[in-house]
Amino acid sequence: MNIQHKNIAIIGGGPGGLTLARLLQLKGANVKVYERDVNAAVRVQGGALDLHAESGLAALTKAGLMDEFKTHYRPGAELVRVTDSQLAVYADQHAEITNEKFGDKNYRPEIDRGPLREILLNSLLPGTVVWDSHIVSIEQIQDTWRLVFKNGNTIMADLVIGADGANSKIRPFVTGIKPYWTGITMLEGSLKDGAKTAPVIHQLLKGGKIFAYGNQKTLIVSSKGDGSFGFAVSFKSDEFWAKESGVNFNDNQQVLAWFKKEFAEWNPAWWELFESADTLFIPRPQYCMPLDQKWDAKPNITLLGDAAHWMPPFAGEGVNMAMLDALQLSEALTDAKFSDTRQAIAHYEKQMFARFGRIGQATLFNTEWMHQPDALKQMLAMFGKNKLKQGLFIGNYLVKVMVMPAIRKAIGLPPVQKILR
Ligand SMILES: Cc1cc2nc3c(=O)[nH]c(=O)nc-3n(C[C@H](O)[C@H](O)[C@H](O)COP(=O)(O)OP(=O)(O)OC[C@H]3O[C@@H](n4cnc5c(N)ncnc54)[C@H](O)[C@@H]3O)c2cc1C
Missing domain, CATH: 3.50.50.60 (FAD/NAD(P)-binding domain)
Known part of the structure; x- marks a missing residue:
């Protein structure tokens, strides 16, 4: 050799x-x-x-x-709930039985x-x-x-x-x-003892992941084996937002105040993620080669x-x-x-x-x-179109849309009951 x-x-x-x-x-x-x-x-x-x-x-x-x-x-940690900014669940992989196993092409x-x-x-x-x-x-x-x-x-x-x-x-x-600038900034957080620090999100998370979409913004939360949560909000911004925003990311009160203002339309239950003084925050401007x-x-x-x-x-x-x-x-x-x-x-x-x-x-x-006004709709539509096999996000599972017909109509979703992988 x-x-x-x-x-x-x-x-x-x-x-x-x-x-x-x-x-x-x-x-x-x-x-x-x-x-x-x-x-x-x-x-x-x-x-x-x-x-x-x-x-x-x-x-x-x-x-x-x-x-x-x-x-x-961690079996089950890959299961996703898709929500809107008000914590309404639109798709829930926990509600599905899957037989995916090691050796299967789409098992993740x-x-x-x-x-x-x-x-x-x-x-x-x-x-x-x-x-x-x-x-x-x-x-x-x-x-x-x-x-x-x-x-x-x-x-x-x-x-x-x-x-x-x-x-x-x-x-x-x-x-x-x-690399070139993509127009998106992500703010990553790491929160200790999620069950105690963020009880509402903990319940919603159910040991898996939450993907939440609203107002051209995305919030992703994942559970970790040590009881902590990793999470990240992402949004459109200027390239040097992290420096120019004036937010001191080591001061959690400032980060919380920023979140309340910039995510004002989001349900206050999300504030839990930002309230603890122990949470670590890292701004991550997004580039791509x-x-x-x-x-x-x-x-x-x-x-x-x-x-x-x-x-x-x-x-x-x-x-x-x-x-x-x-x-x-x-x-x-x-x-x-x-x-x-x-x-x-x-x-x-x-x-x-x-x-x-x-x-x-x-x-x-x-x-x-994911940073368009209709991101939630697109996410659910992608389930339906079977695009996830391209490895785009969630992968593999049969997912049912659980939103009420009236709400589906209001947000412009087709009257589908079953969204297939
Ligand atoms: C918030 C967030 C969420 C993500 N989620 C996912 C996900 O769900 N799935 C996924 O596949 N990817 C995800 N990624 C991307 C993933 O983290 C990276 O693509 C991956 O870690 C790249 O691996 P790497 O080994 O190339 O580099 P890194 O993981 O960045 O490792 C580089 C190593 O080099 C060391 N290093 C850096 N500079 C020097 C130096 N000058 N001298 C010596 N050592 C140095 C660092 O300390 C580090 O240990 C995510 C990234 C972020 C920011």
């Missing part, structure tokens, strides 16, 4: 970087992961994730980690990010992840790379893989192509995951794509049919570009309609 006797440096220990490290170690490669976090526990990991059969689960299967996954995933089991990261970390050889390694620059010296870290350390690597997320420091050494991006493969550096194809999260594909990148890159780098690493990287990148073209388009489609 092309990577024998090479020092491989993966920059970033997110789901993409750790999956790649595991897959390459299974093939006997010499890999280190350089991660900015000072240790595994330093940061609250974000909301829950559904892994898809053809991508996230395929990578875990190849990594020999499905048994571990099956002991940590849910796992929290923390346990997923732990499964991957525990699968690596001791010392693989070098914590507190915030990369600040890299320099090419003949056929190798010199990596410089914020803590003053430097190392040499034969092959560098940028898995360092949306604001990758490695990406400029691969391509000058930049150009769907037709391409570059010439380099012999000893490439990208995966968000570093390669950052996109909004409205199709639930980011982690899945990062893990599939890891699978395809590991296979290319260890395939004897390629005579050098440039060929292997070119093969991987070709697959990645084409896939991002498709998945990115579906993602932007969701991003657009």
Whole structure:
């Protein structure tokens, strides 16, 4: 294989970087992961994730980690309730019996990010992840790379893989192509002890997810295994809204006041999500890499995951794509049919570009309609049109519309009883 006797440096220990490290170690490669976090526990990991059969689960299967996954995933956490801004439930996957199971094409089991990261970390050889390694620059010296870290350390690597997320420091050494602004900002929140802190939303959530739509705004809530909730509101905004809004996101009273004003038409029950002083808020302006991006493969550096194809999260594909990148890159780098690493990287990148073209388009489609006045109607119509099989959001389940005929008529929905997957 092309990577024998090479020092491989993966920059970033997110789901993409750790999956790649595991897959390459299974093939006997010499890999280190350089991660900015000072240790595994330093940061609250974000909301829950559904892994898809053809991508996230395929990578875990190849990594020999499905048994571990099956002991940590959360059955039922993927079930969704679709509501309007007044908490009226229009579609409820909890009300349906599904027979989806592992091995089915459309089964999308849910796992929290923390346990997923732990499964991957525990699968690596001791010392693989070098914590507190915030990369600040890299320099090419003949056929190798010199990596410089914020803590003053430097190392040499034969092959560098940028898995360092949306604001990758490695990406400029691969391509000058930049992400563009999508017009949407997301404000992510992480709330402790949801049952106590947000009892009404807790009841509605039922251990699964809520997708709420109203006034061109979206609110998504997911339950997590430790009793906390991850949630995110998203809305149309100027590019630099987070800075220019004047809201101090470390001051929860200010965030609550902002929510009450900007989501004034929404039911006050949602305020629960914003009232606790312990809730962490992170504004996330949404960018997307150009769907037709391409570059010439380099012999000893490439990208995966968000570093390669950052996109909004409205199709639930980011982690899945990062893990599939890891699978395809590991296979290319260890395939004897390629005579050098440039060929292997070119093969991987070709697959990645084409896939991002498709998945990115579906993602932007969701991003657009979810922030239109008729988003709720579109969501329900999409169930009916069986578009979910494209992986656009919820996936797989038979869903019944439970809204009263008069309300359906008022919001312009057809008189349908059953909405099929
Ligand atoms: C609110 C929200 C909800 C989302 N929901 C979903 C979902 O439901 N499903 C889904 O599939 N995706 C979802 N996504 C997208 C998903 O989180 C990303 O696509 C995914 O995490 C990308 O994985 P990655 O490994 O490429 O990068 P990341 O997960 O971003 O990991 C990058 C790693 O690199 C490290 N790093 C960064 N800079 C440096 C540096 N300079 N030096 C060293 N290390 C560095 C970081 O600390 C991090 O550990 C969501 C994203 C957001 C913001």
